[in-house]
Amino acid sequence: MEALARLDQTLSAYLSPEQSQNVKRAFFYAEQAHFGQTRRSGDPYVTHPLAVACILAEMHMDPQSIMAGLLHDVIEDTGISKTALAEQFGDTVAELVDGVSKLTQIEFNSLAEKQAENFQKMALAMARDIRVILVKLADRLHNMRTLGVLNPAKSRRIAKETLEIYAPIAMRLGMNTVRMEFEDLGFKALHPMRYERIMAARAKARGHRKELVENIRSQIEAALHREGHSATVTGREKHLYSIYQKMKEKRKSFAEIMDIYAFRIIVDSVDTCYRVLGCVHSIYKPVPGEFTDYIAMPKANGYQSLHTVLRGMHGVPIEIQIRTREMEDMANNGIAAHWLYKSDDKATNVSQARARKWVQGLLEMQQVAGNSLEFIESVKIDLFPDEIYIFTPKGKILELPRGATPVDFAYAVHTGVGNRCVACRINNRLAPLSEPLQSGQTVEIITAAGARPNPAWFNYAITAKARTNIRHFLKQQKREDSVALGERLLDRVLTTHDSSIAKLKGPTLDAFLTEHHYQTLEDLLVDVAQGERLPSITAQQLLGKTQDENSTESKEAIAIRGTEGFMVTYAKCCHPLPGDPIAGYLSSEKGMVVHRENCKNLGEFRETPERLVALRWHNEIEGDYIAALKIEVENRRGVIAVIATRINSMDINIEKIATGDKDHLFALVDLELQVQSRVHLARVMKRLRNIDGVRKVTRVKN
Known part of the structure; x- marks a missing residue:
């Protein structure tokens, strides 16, 4: 009852009495439905949906979402049907609950297949109503908070799934607070000893750093005050999983990671953000190439901020983030910060549009994926934390994950463009389709009517959309x-x-x-x-x-x-x-x-x-075919270059060239090249035999 009172108090701050009463009615319905059921901890089962509802209420979600949070396990774990829920609480709540419910009536060959099918079902429900994923994230968050009562094997499995799927989804939706808690709880379950050691080291470092952090903060505040800016300056502390990941990826010690001091400056307007940036650059020297403007070009999840790195006293690196209060709220709570059902302002629409665009992308992947396991692998690929910004020739900006290539860009423009892609221009120069793109480049895709995807693209296409569509086309x-x-x-x-x-x-x-x-x-x-x-x-x-x-x-x-x-x-x-x-x-x-x-x-x-x-x-043959030759040459400098030049002058592609056995007089060259026919090959061999230094040219039979 204490938890229910807390929920009631949170709801009364932003919902009407009638809406709060409907939420209470959903609680008593859930309590009756779960009567006699207990959790592993021995607590009544209804404590879990109540905790989920509290998490959603703290996000200031709408009443239907909170009611769905209270009822989310009713269809799955009790005898109550979706139809019965719809009669009691309306179709919207029933659809939300059904979207979060697992598939329980189907036999699966493996646990992985079962998880994949459940996620696929939830993704389809998300396409109808994105609140499904918010209820699911709240459900998973409470499960992660109470992970300690499960056996270690199950605990690790749930933690791994959370780190691979749910933490990246929270980040994709801009819900940074939820994402960080997922990561720290998952890290604790997977690597408890590492978690404890890094936590102890961070607590110890906090004491040593306190004076320097306060010094830097007061200098920044004083400079802003002199310029007449009203701003809040706070020190940012890295969360444990972030420290662990950086230590592992960059192969750095804890001391090297903690050498960086991070601050956040919260201001009242976008204009002030840029003025404050100039102010902090006048206090400390900015590090070249370390400034990023996420206000002009927001991240895919709607995140906005100015990022800069400065060189402080004694060469200490200082990371600064500058943003407005609205941006801060958006960075922490994502789409839950501006819920579509509460407001119709511009920020809401942009945030919702980005989230819906991502969900629509999931739906497209689901339609062309061969099975649920292939679909969930595509989703994992799609959940990239870093973006680059690429321009089309007409000036439109497309967001792609770091490491993306022109093939990924082509599919981001349109599936048809990707399927017919043959070449590309990067900043007006011809470039290979495998070249990784850099932020700010302009990319033009060259297409041909008869072209089709190449299986080799799998080696360098990294976006889920590109890989899924290439796989689908090749299968077809x-x-x-x-x-x-x-x-x-x-x-x-x-x-x-x-x-x-x-x-x-x-x-x-x-x-x-x-x-x-x-x-x-x-x-x-x-x-x-x-x-x-x-x-x-x-x-x-x-x-x-x-x-x-x-x-x-x-x-x-x-x-x-x-x-x-x-x-x-x-x-x-x-x-x-x-x-x-x-x-x-x-x-x-x-x-x-x-x-x-x-x-x-x-x-x-x-x-x-x-x-x-x-x-x-056939009498009418099309295409080029590979032929293998063995060439005996005099062992002298530059002879292979002459052979390659002669072949190039005949407009023939070399597939492979390598030197084999050699002594001080002669060497053998193995050559594979593309020709159109046996007659064509005979002409090539004749030209090669005329090269000075070539002793013998033979076609390899086997």
């Missing part, structure tokens, strides 16, 4: 390529029996698909292309024939055009080129693998002739 493209190849392979065998897929469509095909558990014909064709089902056996089954009846096999070779996509790969052992006699092997991992007909590796596959496929090159 691989499926389309598989369907096309599977159709060609199956039709080729069916032609031998005077049939085709088109002729089989109808009850016979439907019965076959049902019998073999395929939902569509496309699913069957994918399996054929990927080597999971052999075309000859599948054709016999479709026609109702036994293997003995299949006396003839199709002799017609499949034409390879070079545009088949992901399901046709070219063997690296023999590097087949247009013009070479070729054969194919159906691999269960790579689909159709093309070899030269005389490749010795292909001989090993003749034990499984049903997987061998007759192939030929």
